Amino acid sequence: MADSKRWLFLLFTSIAIFGAEWVVDETGILASRLSGTSPDCFQKNGTDSTCLSMTDSQFNALYVVHFWAGSVISFLSGFLVTRYGVWNCSLATASALFSGMILFTVGPYCSSTTAAFAVMMVGRLLYGCGYWGNCVVSQQVKSHWFFGRELAVAFAVYNCSFRLGSIIAYPSVGAVVEKFGMQTTMWIVFAIGLVGPVTATIAGWIHLRYAEISMDSFVLEEVRHHTVKSTLGIVRHLTKHYWAVAAFLFFYYGGIMSVMSDFPKFLMEARNMAETQAGLISGIISDMALLSPLLGVFTDRYGWRDVQMVICSTLFLLGLLGLVSISGFNAILYCFIVGLSSAIMGACIWSGVVVVTTPGTVGVAMGLSSAFQTFGAGLFLLIGGFILDAGTDTKSKWLNFFVMGTCAVGVSLIAALAAWYLDSKTPHRPLRSRSSVKPSLVSAEDTMARRDSERDPFISNISSYSCEPEPTLPLIL
Structure with missing residues (x-):
């Protein structure tokens, strides 16, 4: 039955937030490498020559900009999803996720910490827009597709997915960076993070293909206008x-x-x-x-x-x-x-x-x-x-x-x-x-x-x- 596809949507959107959370947590995990305070950094006579030298203010700005981006894009997404549809917004958020990951990962290759900080800030900003925009897309679909059925379970499973991503990411990335250094670790996280935009796009397609024949038509017609x-x-x-x-x-x-x-x-x-x-x-x-x-x-x-x-x-x-x-x-x-x-x-x-x-x-x-x-x-x-x-x-x-x-x-x-x-x-x-x-x-x-x-x-x-x-x-x- 088409209506059962809501569980398939929940699966892919949960996988998307699981993968996306790795990139979100990456900044906090690599804090000592980004600031150059880790004993393994070259600034401390260590072996990792890819560390940066961000100040506390720069690092805090890099960390918090993800949430400031979410504050703006979340409100706009509520309107954009109802106006342009889940499929179009899924493509837009997936593109923002991918673009943000690329910029954040290549940022440390810049010739100076200041330049790297600027590129990574833009990447983190774009990624925050994609991350929180995708959250709003998923929440709106679940609110319609699971209403009167398993509403709280659907939201709880989704929230549990990003928690699970954090639980696995922190020890895993911490162990990898000690062995391979910062830049190699960032590319590994990038590869894992690709799960986010890919599965977000798949979830949007599932909604496009099945939602109109399984959800109340008056709701879809109403929100489109x-x-x-x-x-x-x-x-x-x-x-x-x-x-x-x-x-x-x-x-x-x-x-x-x-x-x-x-x-x-x-x-x-x-x-x-x-x-x-x-x-x-x-x-x-x-x-x-x-x-x-x-x-x-x-x-x-x-x-x-x-x-x-x-x-x-x-x-x-x-x-x-x-x-x-x-x-x-x-x-x-x-x-x-x-x-x-x-x-x-x-x-x-x-x-x-x-x-x-x-x-x-x-x-x-x-x-x-x-x-x-x-x-x-x-x-x-x-x-x-x-x-x-x-x-x-x-x-x-x-x-x-x-x-x-x-x-x-x-x-x-x-x-x-x-x-x-x-x-x-x-x-x-x-x-x-x-x-x-x-x-x-x-x-x-x-x-x-x-x-x-x-x-x-x-x-x-x-x-x-x-x-x-x-x-x-x-x-x-």
């Missing part, structure tokens, strides 16, 4: 329900990305751990995130996304409070708590965005949510970098860093509680419901759309389907 004006109208009429979920995503993701990126450094500086030991302990967070698909099954069967949002924020907050208030707080316990929190978040938040919007507006909402996600990550990474660079005393600077993370996660908890409250005031309780419910029952925008349709004809075009109760669709596992 979005314009810039109608897209702005969609954003203007998104409900408080959606904005609470988006605020949660902004602060939670910003907090967890900043903490995860610098936690190994914290263990080495403040706890005097070896680099290998610090990496293994920090990796527990990503390992725990692999539980997301199992938690996604729970979400599809029972719902309760509002409660899960509160739980994952609370767990993360407790872990940070432990580090801030208890001297010598167990690092393994902290990583276990944060990892469990991340797994719960991956199982509930993206399907939560889907159920609080209508089928015709979910593409724009997904793009906007991804923009919040990447902007939050970039902003808090930047703030965290300033805090660590400004501090001279090891203990005080790390205390300030984790206080910053605690504040961010505290705000995400407030947003989660707001979403819980708003959900309790919504007749159909979309966040509490299972995803195996008809869109007309779970969309939090239905009531507002009907109320506003007389004042704004555009809204009546977005959400014109019936709100009469319909039978629950069976859950397909």
Whole structure:
């Protein structure tokens, strides 16, 4: 059956993000080679003559530009996907991924570190556009193709794929660079990263070939006619329900990305751990995130996304409070708590965005949510970098860093509680419901759309389907 091809789409789009994540993580793994501080670099009388000599500011800019690119392209992708289609956007994002990889990999061949930095920045920027653009494409397709079936599982499997990519990439690339040097390692990562644009293109073709005969035709027809004006109208009429979920995503993701990126450094500086030991302990967070698909099954069967949002924020907050208030707080316990929190978040938040919007507006909402996600990550990474660079005393600077993370996660908890409250005031309780419910029952925008349709004809075009109760669709596992 054509409808079963959604699983094939999920397979290829998950492989795409798995391969793409290797190139994303490459910058962090090669940090000491890019800055010339590794004992193996020629600057330290080592044997690797391909190392660069980037300053801390240059490296931070190279790392964060990936997220800044995502902030812009994610919002635009929400409109572009609905306007020009999944196939065209899949080709565009695959091209950006490939171009970005090429520039980033050949950058170190420049005659100076300054020139190499400029070329690699352009490559990283292009790659960020392709990476986050492809994420939005995949999210929009899953939100339509898996609605009423295995929505949370689909998002959890996708999120699990890039976590798995990170888990494998860090030890593998670290071992390869010690043996072959930086430039050879970058070409090996380039070869692995080619999986990203290739499988992203295949996933787009699967959608082009099968989606129109397996998805609701009124949804496809509706989203094809979005314009810039109608897209702005969609954003203007998104409900408080959606904005609470988006605020949660902004602060939670910003907090967890900043903490995860610098936690190994914290263990080495403040706890005097070896680099290998610090990496293994920090990796527990990503390992725990692999539980997301199992938690996604729970979400599809029972719902309760509002409660899960509160739980994952609370767990993360407790872990940070432990580090801030208890001297010598167990690092393994902290990583276990944060990892469990991340797994719960991956199982509930993206399907939560889907159920609080209508089928015709979910593409724009997904793009906007991804923009919040990447902007939050970039902003808090930047703030965290300033805090660590400004501090001279090891203990005080790390205390300030984790206080910053605690504040961010505290705000995400407030947003989660707001979403819980708003959900309790919504007749159909979309966040509490299972995803195996008809869109007309779970969309939090239905009531507002009907109320506003007389004042704004555009809204009546977005959400014109019936709100009469319909039978629950069976859950397909």
